[in-house]
Amino acid sequence: MSSPMQSSAYSATFRASEWMRSWSSIGCLLLVAGTGCSQKPADSSGNETNDSIRSVSVQLNWYPEVEHGGVYQSVVDGTYESLGLNVDIQPGGRATPVAPELAMGRSQFAITNADDVVLFRAQGADVVAVMAAVQDHPRCILVRADSGVESLENLSGLTLQRQAGRAYLTFLEKRGYLKDVRQVPYHNSIAAMVTDPKIAVQAYSVAEPLIAEQQGLEVRTLMVSELGWNPYSSVLVTTGDMIRESPDIVRAMVEGTVAGWKKFLDSPAQANAAILDANQHGMTEEALRFGAEQMVPLAMPRGNSNEVGMMTDTRWQELVDQMIELELVNADAVKAEDCFTTEFLSAEM
Structure with a gap:
C-alpha cells in the first residue's frame, strides 16, 4: 500500500484520461443539451443567476493540484473578483465528465488537455480552448x-x-x-x-x-x-455557445486565469495553501512546492511570462494532424481551427 504522499503524487498521472469512461454516454447528453439547455452562468445550487453577478463554475479535470494553480491563485487573491467574476471551482476526480459538464451547462469553463479537446470535438462536443497555461506537457x-x-x-x-x-x-x-x-x-x-x-x-x-x-x-x-508529442496542458476551455452569447465573461475569465498563472509561477505559496485545503487525497505541502517549481519551465520554456496562456495555429494543427495519423480521430471529424480561439488573449502574447 502506498503512503498518502505516494498516492497524491502518483494521482497526477491519470488526470483527464478518465473522461473516456464516461464518453459512451456523452452522445445522449449532447442531444439533450442541443434541445435548449441554457449556457447561462449558474450558482453552486444550479440556479441561473442575474447576468450582472457574473457567477461561473470551472470544472477541474482532476483533484486540485499544481496543474490548476493559476485558477486557485485568482480566486484566493481576488483577481477574478476584481474583474467582476464570482468563480466556483469544482474539483474533478478519476472519472470527471468534463465535456458533459460543459454540454449540460453545469459548468461554463473547465481545465483539460489539448489532445482531449481534439477528442471531445471529434465526438461532437462543442468544446473550445481559450488559453493554455502549460506550453510543454509534463x-x-x-x-x-x-x-x-x-x-x-x-x-x-x-x-x-x-x-x-x-x-x-x-x-x-x-x-x-x-x-x-x-x-x-x-x-x-x-x-x-x-x-x-x-x-x-x-x-x-x-x-x-x-x-x-x-x-x-x-x-x-x-x-x-x-x-514531438507535446499537446498543451492545463488548458482553459469553454463552449462555442458561451463564446457567442457571453464573450465579456469569457474575456474576463481568460484575463483572470492568465494573471493567476503568472502570479502562481512567480510565488505559489498562497495558491498552494488553497489547493492543499481543497485536496482531500493525501496531498502534501512538499509535493505542491516541488510541483510548482517544476511547472515554471513547462509554462515558460523561454523564460518569458508572456508565454503563459498563448496558443498558436501551428501547434494545434500539428496536434490534429498527429492524431489523424495515429488514427485516434477521423480526418473529417475535427478541424484544428475549431479547437481553439486566441481572440480573448492580449495582443502582447
Missing part, C-alpha cells in the same frame, strides 16, 4: 539511473507500467519507441522500481521524481514532449 517516462536507459530511444528490454489507452502511448508505439517493451498495468505506485532496475513507469515530471527521490532512488526523467 508527461514523462521514469526510469532508474542504473537501468542503462539514457533516452526514450532505448527502452527496449524494459517493462513499462502504464495506463492503457492514452494518446501518448499510441504515439510511442507507432513511432517504434515501445518495440520490445513489455507493457503492464500501472498501479499508482513506483514500488516495483525499487527492486527492479528494468521497470519503467508512466509519470508526470511535476510529481513522481520527488517520490522516487524520497525513496532513495536515483531516476532519469524522459520527457515525451522532446519526441
Whole structure:
C-alpha cells in the first residue's frame, strides 16, 4: 500500500484520461443539451443567476493540484473578483465528465488537455480552448539511473507500467519507441522500481521524481514532449455557445486565469495553501512546492511570462494532424481551427 504522499503524487498521472469512461454516454447528453439547455452562468445550487453577478463554475479535470494553480491563485487573491467574476471551482476526480459538464451547462469553463479537446470535438462536443497555461506537457517516462536507459530511444528490454489507452502511448508505439517493451498495468505506485532496475513507469515530471527521490532512488526523467508529442496542458476551455452569447465573461475569465498563472509561477505559496485545503487525497505541502517549481519551465520554456496562456495555429494543427495519423480521430471529424480561439488573449502574447 502506498503512503498518502505516494498516492497524491502518483494521482497526477491519470488526470483527464478518465473522461473516456464516461464518453459512451456523452452522445445522449449532447442531444439533450442541443434541445435548449441554457449556457447561462449558474450558482453552486444550479440556479441561473442575474447576468450582472457574473457567477461561473470551472470544472477541474482532476483533484486540485499544481496543474490548476493559476485558477486557485485568482480566486484566493481576488483577481477574478476584481474583474467582476464570482468563480466556483469544482474539483474533478478519476472519472470527471468534463465535456458533459460543459454540454449540460453545469459548468461554463473547465481545465483539460489539448489532445482531449481534439477528442471531445471529434465526438461532437462543442468544446473550445481559450488559453493554455502549460506550453510543454509534463508527461514523462521514469526510469532508474542504473537501468542503462539514457533516452526514450532505448527502452527496449524494459517493462513499462502504464495506463492503457492514452494518446501518448499510441504515439510511442507507432513511432517504434515501445518495440520490445513489455507493457503492464500501472498501479499508482513506483514500488516495483525499487527492486527492479528494468521497470519503467508512466509519470508526470511535476510529481513522481520527488517520490522516487524520497525513496532513495536515483531516476532519469524522459520527457515525451522532446519526441514531438507535446499537446498543451492545463488548458482553459469553454463552449462555442458561451463564446457567442457571453464573450465579456469569457474575456474576463481568460484575463483572470492568465494573471493567476503568472502570479502562481512567480510565488505559489498562497495558491498552494488553497489547493492543499481543497485536496482531500493525501496531498502534501512538499509535493505542491516541488510541483510548482517544476511547472515554471513547462509554462515558460523561454523564460518569458508572456508565454503563459498563448496558443498558436501551428501547434494545434500539428496536434490534429498527429492524431489523424495515429488514427485516434477521423480526418473529417475535427478541424484544428475549431479547437481553439486566441481572440480573448492580449495582443502582447
